Amino acid sequence: MALPKIIGIETEYGVVLRGTADLNHVLASSLLINAFVDQKKIGWDFDDEHPGSDARGFARDGAQPPEIETHLVNAVLTNGARYYVDHAHPEYSAPECSDALQCTLYDKAGERILARSMIAARNLIPQGQEVVTYKNNSDGKGNSYGTHENYLVDRNISFGSIVRNITPWFVTRQIFCGAGKVGSENGAEKCGFQISQRADFFEEEVGLETTLKRPIVNTRDEPHCDPLKYRRLHVIVGDANLCEISTFLKVGTTAIVLNMIEDDFIDRDFRLSSPVPYMRTVSHDPSLKAVLGLADGTSATALELQWEFYRLARKYADERGHESHGGEEVGEQVLTQWERVLSALETDPMQLDGVLDWVTKYRLLQGYRERDNLPWTDAKLALLDLQYHDVRPEKSIYEKLVRSGKIERLLDEDDVVAAMVEPPPTTRAYFRGRLLELWPDSVVAANWDSVILDVGSDPLRRIPMMEPLRGTKIHTEALFNECSTPRQLVERLQS
């Protein structure tokens, strides 16, 4: 029986400081986070960070956690998220979520947190300057920054089996979770428009790297939970999405596919003959007609392979239910949206204007091209592409479309606003978030799998949280209600 798929999305936002020639990305990112975190900042505990560990079973010599830059801003939020400077970007790592809809909610809450940060930052910089962020994955000049998904996976599943099955999945799922991009980069063949922001940047099939020679399947083995029981599959191949249905499908379908892998349910060999070039082939083909060769000598389009995955998933759900990927309601919603989207992609992808990011962007760009007779290389189209992802609601083209009623939403905006401060109730993020809400001054440090509390006397107490499904509201709400100090809480936990 597959493990419940706990999911989290981490997003590095593009960042600029407008109104000055002196742009320091790290400084701009720090400014943003400092401005948002008006309460005492809770330090991040690096003890658990091992990004050099490789899922294939070895640790790279000299591999260092890239984030040991403790002078950089690093905050933990009451919604359970981590908000910090990673490389030269503000990064929002959403809390652990137990289903695709919750995951979509906390991803959207991240956008609102960035938007609020930009407003707060105005008070910290000279008039005429402004920190601006973009939820995209490329500057159009060969520099890419990531949106990573994380899935809890059973440690007993061989990594080879994951790679074999998930690679064709990642290559083909772009057709509904790509965010769309004008032009190409990183030496890719020229094109006017492509489906994905990230596809041009993948150069290897499997590997540990995340910043260069990026692999389709990343092997970082850093579970942030009990390493004997779990893996965290660190997925670096996806785009940042704004359309809620794109995000929902991206994580919802991938969770089901991973569960099918865990349960050894995939009865066909989907391996592609050359997955790396096919990343670009699929992305560069909005007509969805490109044919991919499979290792077994057959061939199929990305859409045909997606249909096969869908049919398998439908059968899997009928036989095993949805318990391992978010429950009946959300699981059925994923399958319904998935089928609907594949059907529309088959008949006329443009029906998905307002549903999927790449189609929404493509339609808009085509509208401009026709009205103003613009070639794909016109700067105005590149600007529209960029500004689609602007996180400021008054400047974001995506938000403009939302206000015009052109975007189909899954979330209630009141829930999004609540998710900026409240943790998801169904994972350990609840425990982390509640501690920060109740006793921010006593939380000395926190990371994904532990919290360090100052209870007023030596020593500091570390509370391990090695089980992502413990520390939920059901487990700990009564405990929080009965304790009026962190000391009491620690005593209760020890008793």
Place this chain on the structure above:
Amino acid sequence: MPERERKQKPAPQAREETVDEVTAPTKQGEKIKEELDDLLDEIDSVLESNAEEFVRSYVQKGGQ
């Protein structure tokens, strides 16, 4: 923060269904085109000026 938004259904399809069938093809086409033109005009009003310079100056350091 944007104004509070409620869940929105895709309005265009719903509206299309109510169009009179006999006169639908041309009127509907015109209506869609008009809507798109209005939308592009609206977007024009929020687009950054000097597209070339704006796009050129958007340079990021690579991340993960």
